[in-house]
Amino acid sequence: VPGSVVCCSSQNYPLYIRSVPTENELKFHYTVHTSLDVVDEKISAMGKALVDQRELYLGLLYPTEDYKGYGYVTNSKVKFVMVVDSSNTALRDNEIRSMFRKLHNSYTDIMCNPFYNPGDRIHSRAFDNMVNSMMMQVN
Amino acid sequence: GYSIGIRLIDDFLARSDVKKCRSYSETADMIAQVAFKMYLGVTPSVSCRSAAGNEFSLILDKNPLVDFVEELPAERASLWYCNLLCGVIRGALEMVHLAAEVTFLQDRLKGDAMTEIGITFLRKPEDRKHKRN
Numbered sequence: 001v002p003g004s005v006v007c008c009s010s011q012n013y014p015l016y017i018r019s020v021p022t023e024n025e026l027k028f029h030y031t032v033h034t035s036l037d038v039v040d041e042k043i044s045a046m047g048k049a050l051v052d053q054r055e056l057y058l059g060l061l062y063p064t065e066d067y068k069g070y071g072y073v074t075n076s077k078v079k080f081v082m083v084v085d086s087s088n089t090a091l092r093d094n095e096i097r098s099m100f101r102k103l104h105n106s107y108t109d110i111m112c113n114p115f116y117n118p119g120d121r122i123h124s125r126a127f128d129n130m131v132n133s134m135m136m137q138v139n
Numbered sequence: 140g141y142s143i144g145i146r147l148i149d150d151f152l153a154r155s156d157v158k159k160c161r162s163y164s165e166t167a168d169m170i171a172q173v174a175f176k177m178y179l180g181v182t183p184s185v186s187c188r189s190a191a192g193n194e195f196s197l198i199l200d201k202n203p204l205v206d207f208v209e210e211l212p213a214e215r216a217s218l219w220y221c222n223l224l225c226g227v228i229r230g231a232l233e234m235v236h237l238a239a240e241v242t243f244l245q246d247r248l249k250g251d252a253m254t255e256i257g258i259t260f261l262r263k264p265e266d267r268k269h270k271r272n
Contacts, residue, residue: 109207112207113208113209114207115208115212115215124209125209126209
C-alpha cells in the first residue's frame with residue numbers, strides 16, 4: 001500500500017519519516033516537501049485567527065496526478081503530513097481526520113516520555129506500530 | 140522518595156483510618172492493598188520471601204509511573220526508574236517505627252520478567268529493648 005507519513009517539528013525539520021513502499025521514497029519526499037510549503041502558507045494565512053480543533057486539520061494540500069498530500073498542524077506548530085496514492089479514492093475525509101488524530105495522540109504520548117527530548121528523532125515502538133497499522137488500513 | 144514517605148504516612152493514616160498492624164505480614168498487605176491503591180490506583184500482590192516472616196515482595200503488574208516510558212535509553216540502562224517508591228515506603232515505615240530496607244529486585248523496564256519491590260523488615264527497636272531486659 002503506497003503511502004507516506006511525516007512528522008515535522010515547529011522548525012520544519014523531520015522528526016519521523018515513514019514511506020511504504022521504499023522504492024518510491026524520493027517521489028514521496030518530494031510530495032512531502034511541497035506539501036510542507038503549502039502547510040506553511042496556510043499557517044501564515046490563518047494569522048491571528050482562533051485555532052480550534054477543526055482548524056488543526058488542513059485538508060488536501062497538494063494533489064498531483066499520482067499522489068495526494070494531507071496536512072495537520074498542532075498548536076505547538078508540529079506538522080504532520082500524509083501522502084497517499086491518488087488511486088485510493090475510497091479514503092474519505094473522516095478517515096484521514098481520524099488518522100491524523102491518532103498520530104497526534106501518539107505524538108503526545110511520546111512527549112510524555114521523560115526520556116524524550118523535544119526535537120529529537122522519534123524512535124518509538126508504539127509510534128511505529130500505530131503508523132504500521134494505519135498504512136495497512138489505508139488499503 | 141524518603142522525604143515524601145515521612146510525610147505521606149500522616150496523610151495515609153488520616154485518610155485510611157486503619158488499625159495498628161499486628162504483624163509484618165499485615166503491614167505488607169496494608170502497603171500493597173490500601174496504600175498503593177490509594178495513591179497509585181494499583182494493587183501489587185504480596186508474597187513472603189523468608190521463613191522468618193520479615194521479608195516480603197510486592198509484585199507490580201501495572202505501574203502507572205512508567206505508562207509513557209517505553210524503555211530506558213541506552214545510557215541510562217542501570218537506572219532504577221521507580222526507586223522513588225522504595226524511598227517512600229522506607230520513610231513511611233520509619234515514621235511508624237518500623238525499620239526496613241526496601242529495594243527493587245526486578246524491573247520490567249530493565250528487561251526483567253516482572254517488577255518486584257523487596258521489603259525487609261529489620262528488627263523493631265522495641266524488640267531490642269525488650270531483649271535486653
